[in-house]
Amino acid sequence: MMLKKIVLYGLLSVLLLITITSCGSSSNIGTSYPTVNSEASLHKPYVLLISLDGFRWDYVEKYKPQHLSNFIKNGVSAESLISAFPSKTFPNHYSIATGMYPENHGILSNIFYSNKKNKVYSIRNRETVTDGDFYGGTPIWMLADRNKMVTASYFFVGSDVEIRGVRPTYSKDYDGKIKNETRVSQVLDWLALPKKQRPHLITMYFSDMDDTGHRYGPNNESEIKKALFNLDENLGDLFAGVKATGLPVNIIIVSDHGMAAMSTANLIPIETIQNDSLFLAIDNGSMVNIHPKDGVEIDAVFEYLKQNEGHYEVYKTEDTPGFEYLPKNKDWGAFQLIPDPGYYFSNEKNMMLLKQNNISTIGVHGFDSENKDMHGIFYANGPAFKKEYTIPSFQNIDIYPLICEILGFEIPNNIDGTISNVQDALNPDND
């Protein structure tokens, strides 16, 4: 009897291994990911969540790319999608993934100091990016996993990290050099899997508009248009491929933030602010978190910073403008430096490089959402959505409950987002 059981488990493990490796995913073995959909999941619709990093709210209206314009015409679009403060890539993607504000999911920005880990998290440091301890909340693929649904991700912040033992069923370690065409064909391959193994929730990510926006600034019409039209071709192929499956796929296209033009003459070198004996300064460009050193008088640090203000203002964290809530997370630090409008923090090395290359304008983001340049996009199309319909701007934390609603998951009550602002996007005739 025992032997039979061992043989059976052995066989099952081999089968599991074959299924996983044949899907081209990274190694997800030894965890609880469902490799097959439950009976209930088989009858659920599909959600394909696409993030277009740094895609500003007004690009489609301005440049009218063919495929995206058609997509919007036959679906729902929001006036804009409002990012959480600071409007940076990691906190906002992870707000979309968890329905929580950065304060509550823990990824405060692209770089921050973690008191718990006594370590600086940075998106440039793979070791911290892939350390699941930094990531709070329940990302949507984890919730799907709990609902015994197969999921997949061709990149999304958090999807290449074991968060409390869970990753999407199929996922890829982040590599920005992977061609868009490869991402599109893999997603279509996932949708072509036998229904038991076919993911009902898929995320994907394209960085093109962010890359171009930073490099040339969002007002460089020829460069923005070129990048946008190339990306639009990839999306056109994806839409056509998805349509050909005949499956009830709901495609949701979002961005994490917009982009503002910045004169390189208005960059503030962080070196002029740093003082290692008084505080740790964590520079995010649009905000600098100040963590006074142990044993240093906090008020003295504030006074010191106040005296040295120049093209930026010093605030106590709780008084800092831009937050959607009263910030309480200790990882923000005691004070924040906020640049004056039209200014941004940088460093001497970067400023030197810009000067050597005669670059006078770049694109930046991270400012609060009072600045509409920071707003992103929300476009959706599929059986769950109304057609030819526009809704007002809403916050990206509301996307999580929207996906819950479509996939029939109970909306957790510990998130910050609500369904009420997006309910109107849903097609009431859809069962």
Ligand code: AMP
């Ligand atoms: P930023 O514009 O500085 O807020 O960040 C954008 C950058 O984040 C892009 O250039 C991407 O290369 C990078 N990025 C996006 N997703 C990931 C990921 N999952 N892991 C590491 N880097 C990422």
Ligand code: ZN
């Ligand atoms: Zn971004």
Ligand code: ZN
């Ligand atoms: Zn960016």
